[in-house]
Amino acid sequence: SQQGEEDPQALSIQEGENATMNCSYKTSINNLQWYRQNSGRGLVHLILIRSNEREKHSGRLRVTLDTSKKSSSLLITASRAADTASYFCATDISGGSYIPTFGRGTSLIVHP
Amino acid sequence: NAGVMQNPRHLVRRRGQEARLRCSPVKGHSHVYWYRQLPEEGLKFMVYLQKENIIDESGMPKERFSAEFPKEGPSILRIQQVVRGDSAAYFCASTRTGGQTYEQYFGPGTRLTVT
Numbered sequence: 001s002q003q004g005e006e007d008p009q010a011l012s013i014q015e016g017e018n019a020t021m022n023c024s025y026k027t028s029i030n031n032l033q034w035y036r037q038n039s040g041r042g043l044v045h046l047i048l049i050r051s052n053e054r055e056k057h058s059g060r061l062r063v064t065l066d067t068s069k070k071s072s073s074l075l076i077t078a079s080r081a082a083d084t085a086s087y088f089c090a091t092d093i094s095g096g097s098y099i100p101t102f103g104r105g106t107s108l109i110v111h112p
Numbered sequence: 113n114a115g116v117m118q119n120p121r122h123l124v125r126r127r128g129q130e131a132r133l134r135c136s137p138v139k140g141h142s143h144v145y146w147y148r149q150l151p152e153e154g155l156k157f158m159v160y161l162q163k164e165n166i167i168d169e170s171g172m173p174k175e176r177f178s179a180e181f182p183k184e185g186p187s188i189l190r191i192q193q194v195v196r197g198d199s200a201a202y203f204c205a206s207t208r209t210g211g212q213t214y215e216q217y218f219g220p221g222t223r224l225t226v227t
Contacts, residue, residue: 033215042116042203042218043155088154098210099145099168102154 004032004089004103012109019076021106023089024069032065033090033100034074043088046074081112114139116206116219117186124225131191131198133222137206143167144187145216146179149201161187162210194226 004025013019023032031050035043047063049056049072056063062075076083086107090100117136125131137144142163147155157171161181172179176194181187191198201223205216 035218042220043205043216044218045215048215098214099157099160100216101157102147104152104154 004091004101006087006089006103006106008106009104010107010109012111013079015079015081015110015112017079017110019079019083019108019110021074021087021108023072023074023091023103025072025089025091026070027093028067029091029093030098031092032063032072034061034063034072035088035090035102037086037088037105039085046087076108079108079110081110084108084110116204116217118202118204118219118222120222121220122223122225124227125194126227127195128193131194131224131226133189133191133202133204133224134186135189135204135206135219136186137204138208138217141206141208141217143207143210144181145205145207146172146187146189147203147205149203149221155203158189160210167210191224194224196226199224199226 004023007022033048034046037043047058049063049065060077065072086105088102088105090102092098092100119134144161146158149155159172159179160168164183176192178190201221203221205218207214
């Protein structure tokens with residue numbers, strides 16, 4: 001079964017609104033990463049948050065990590081049409097070989 | 113400053129033929145990962161290689177699939193005697209080194225269609 005699962009599966013919002021995506025995982029992790037994938041393209045790295053960190057920012061992106069709940073959230077503020085993409089969380093298991101395991105992703109559509 | 117290159121971008125094979133997918137990592141990166149992605153799915157890990165060495169192939173089917181990353185040249189994912197179920201997008205990613213979590217740099221993928 002998937003180590004990381006994103007929620008919701010799909011999200012449709014208007015430009016300017018905030019978008020929040022969640023990721024839940026099952027076992028203890030070393031780190032958690034968020035990636036974006038535009039249709040038909042490879043993945044692009046957004047943020048890496050380590051297991052001892054609780055929050056991280058990068059531009060309009062804010063990522064939180066709650067290891068007690070085994071969950072993370074990605075917030076995109078003031079969304080733009082160009083943010084339309086699929087967003088994946090990737091975890092690597094504590095004590096494992098640092099190979100990230102990807103969830104199924106959240107498909108975000110931002111309407112202009 | 114080239115990123116990860118994959119070729120071909122699209123590959124069509126008939127059942128029973130062989131598919132060879134190539135991946136050139138970011139210059140200076142010595143670790144390569146291969147993933148498979150089905151439509152509307154996440155990426156499934158297949159194999160993790162260092163130059164001339166397979167680190168982890170736990171996600172790769174035992175039969176028909178093989179991967180290599182020679183000292184010189186690109187990494188190759190080889191699928192022998194392809195079947196329709198092999199149709200998918202195959203992505204490779206590279207990192208400078210291993211041993212902890214690093215940002216992965218992804219290629220644009222090869223879309224394999226088996227007819």
